[in-house]
Amino acid sequence: QVQLVESGGGLVQPGGSLRLSCAASGFTFSNYAMSWYRQAPGKERELVAYISSIGGRTNYADSVKGRFTISRDNAKNTVYLQMNSLKPEDTAVYYCRRNGNIAYWGQGTQVTVSS
Secondary structure (H helix, E strand, O other): OOOEEOOEEEEEEEOOOOEEEEEOOOOOOHHHEEEEEEEEEOOOHHHHHHOOOOOEEEEEOOOOOOOOOOOOOOOOOOOEEEOOOOOOOOOOEEEEOOOOOOOOOOOOEEEEOOO
């Protein structure tokens, strides 16, 4: 069955960096575009970044452009989110998502940006 397992979250000070990973299994990873979403308390889940199936195309939310980078390693069945210059407003649970006719979600990883 499809599984997506996020890791790499934690507590970081403003201006710091984190790299999130999402390990995928149960499907042919290289056939699917992937996305990172986040959900802050009391807010709707929002798209953060998108990467096409072979990584040739990426898109970002305006709020993270220039600070976050999405990438993937199809040999390792893993998608990454490098987050730099983190701000308190980046605090949220971050989820990876397999795109396609049927979407699958990971369980999420908490990112807290606070001094």
